[in-house]
Amino acid sequence: MMTTTPTLPVLGQLEAFQSIVGAQYVYVDEEVLSQYASDETEDLHFPPDVVIKPRTADEISAILKICNQYKIPVTPRGGGTGLSGGALPQMGGVLLAMERMNSILEIDEHNLQVITEPGVITEVLQDAVREKGLFYPPDPSSRGTCLIGGNIAENSGGPKAVKYGVVKDYVLNLEVVLPTGEIIWTGANVLKNATGYNLTQLVVGSEGTLGIVTKIVLKLLPHPKLDLLMLVPFKSAENACAAVSAIFRAGYLPSALEFMERDALEWVMKFVDNSVVAIDEETKAHLLIEVDGNDIEVLMKEMEGISEVVMGFDCGEILFADDAQQKAELWKLRRRVGEAVKSHSVYKEEDTVVPRAELPTLLNGVKEIGKKYGFHSVCYGHAGDGNLHVNIIKGELSDEQWNGSLKNGIREIFELVKTLGGTISGEHGIGLVQKEYMDIIFDPxxxxxxxxIKAVFDPNNILNRGKIFDA
Amino acid sequence: MMTTTPTLPVLGQLEAFQSIVGAQYVYVDEEVLSQYASDETEDLHFPPDVVIKPRTADEISAILKICNQYKIPVTPRGGGTGLSGGALPQMGGVLLAMERMNSILEIDEHNLQVITEPGVITEVLQDAVREKGLFYPPDPSSRGTCLIGGNIAENSGGPKAVKYGVVKDYVLNLEVVLPTGEIIWTGANVLKNATGYNLTQLVVGSEGTLGIVTKIVLKLLPHPKLDLLMLVPFKSAENACAAVSAIFRAGYLPSALEFMERDALEWVMKFVDNSVVAIDEETKAHLLIEVDGNDIEVLMKEMEGISEVVMGFDCGEILFADDAQQKAELWKLRRRVGEAVKSHSVYKEEDTVVPRAELPTLLNGVKEIGKKYGFHSVCYGHAGDGNLHVNIIKGELSDEQWNGSLKNGIREIFELVKTLGGTISGEHGIGLVQKEYMDIIFDPxxxxxxxxIKAVFDPNNILNRGKIFDA
Known part of the structure; x- marks a missing residue:
């Protein structure tokens, strides 16, 4: 499906764009446009009119000044791994692909900070600081392909968030090109800041609607030296969820606490062709639990203590990962669940998040709503944060149901989330596909x-227009 | 000095205010107005025209609707412990004293959260959650008298911030009355949130200029079971500062890392009449270092390791606090330094913050600038965060110097801070007295x-007008 929206006089501006970034970095051929028409959100496809790959903030500034003058829609894009359609150029116009801005500018070992451009792959950044003994914790499952700039835009999380927090907790300062072309720094390179409004945190998670991030200053930690991992099967998914808050109430703070329904683990084992785990017939769900630190005896005690807690919830035999390879295999399974589900069926993912003790109620509610609307769901996610990814499988649903009445089912899930004190996105953002549900969480x-606020930053509404809000 | 600014037709509104909150909670007598004319900032004194003590968000909403209609300035006030004049009613008008909204509404042990009103004293809140084994880390030195709502307004820090972060890292959700009288919630009661712009973090640290916070949802942690404390003397203040970043580079993460120049410790020991520490003649500065956790052996190892690091910086004999009482005495000294300095002389406090490895350069720079402008300074603060409180002592300075050329000296300090990657407030805010320096940090x-953004929230500019920006 190629549905170029003829919203802009691109041809008139093409030469200007070419003179800004070099002709070789301005693309209008259909093949390239098509490459940048989709992200990982459902099966959506919207080709832009032109793809531009800038190298500097000044180039972006010059591009945005033109787009602002002619009111050309601009969609910034990182790795294209988003799950809410934040990088989809559904208005056509200019797609700004940030992949060439991929330098790590400085790893400051004295101050435990890194300054990076937005086009660096998250895992590349993590590995680079790791070499200096330093730790950048946020690690979305897509870390091998997503870009750090996209993580800033979506305020990404990942498994480590339960102990170490999400992206917003590591961002100290940002260089941002505003839609009007002006370039600002939002803060300072410090751990504490009480100087005016927190523009940094306003930009983090704003999904590329307020400005284009061109430099990022991140806080780092000393890297923990050790970690231990266990996989715990449960006969009841509800019990698995209930065990989660019990672990925290017992005083433990795992470095990861992941939940997977049976289907999730089975599908991913098939998908990656790895049978590292033998799933008992009675097993309905698993918790994957990691602790980290610098003292092996302390970690062993924590693992024992956590084991005692989960055994109070009628769990099966716990698998303790023996070595680095087994740990890597278990983590690979967890990280690739999303892809496995996607390969299995068309699906919609709802990124629910609730206070963690409400997880059992949420899970039950999702299943009840599924029965009512006739859909099957596969649930997994960052249980320690109360962040449950609900994957609704198309399966036998007709296109009419899928594109029609299913929305009511999703709305019921989100209304349940709201009554439990939660919200409709923990880490994937609102983007294009969840904006119709924003009224559940926020009043007019x-x-x-x-x-x-959007209008303050972007008076002509050119930047990622139609994301978070209707255009 | 009583300089009531005749900016408003208060008398016409007094009856309305009385009918909203009850006549006994509306004050116009000079004695009460004078009580609310000052906070802890320098020797400033601006009586409001009326003091109102509301009890509910609905009452505040009704009051703000009137003030918005008649463009009456409104200044919200917590405990009045602020150091940048954020609670000073320098425009006259209505002072909203939040002290009656002092209920802790719910301590949620299942989800490790507390919901509180803003008028609760920070230490009362900490003690209440501590009784359940839970931990709310941010602990400004004024915690015995400051209010949690004021902490939200200023994004307060305190000694624990180095390991546990500042107020913003604990705020999940806020009920806010907007200047127009509308009541909103900013977020959800969850640990991760990627749902629209981060209104929560926009309100945190906005110094009461965007809305009045009426309910606060805070994240809690399990309380660490143990802590150890040591006081390390140094023959050179510069060396003490240099040791700070070395401790982190060696992989340690203390739960507090405080710096005090010799004068600071001497003055506070006199002020509280406690000679728990014998200060050697050679000593120029101290570091107060705490580690916390749940395993005594781990903590002992950390203390040993940190001791080895600081001994590389020519320190004197380390004092290890023996018991709870000695720890309490050492902490009392640190917490009361500010009061001691204030009792010693008129002073101005600059809340500088830099990347921590830049502390020695900052300290040297402050002393050089002091020589140039003829002022003495006493420096102390949260060295682990790079947050140095520079107390400029009036001493022999004439009133002309104090109110005139000294501003140039302060400007030079802040310009130095900026070149070091820092900013002009780490935890005290901008308020009334630092706004003239904002141009150093932020471009136009x-x-x-x-x-x-201020105009979006407060179109008539009634709420804490003249704070952060000129009116």
Missing amino acids: VSMNLMRQ | VSMNLMRQ
């Missing part, structure tokens, strides 16, 4: 504040 | 964004 007054 | 484009 709050939505209006957000729209007006 | 960023300042304009902030002003426009």
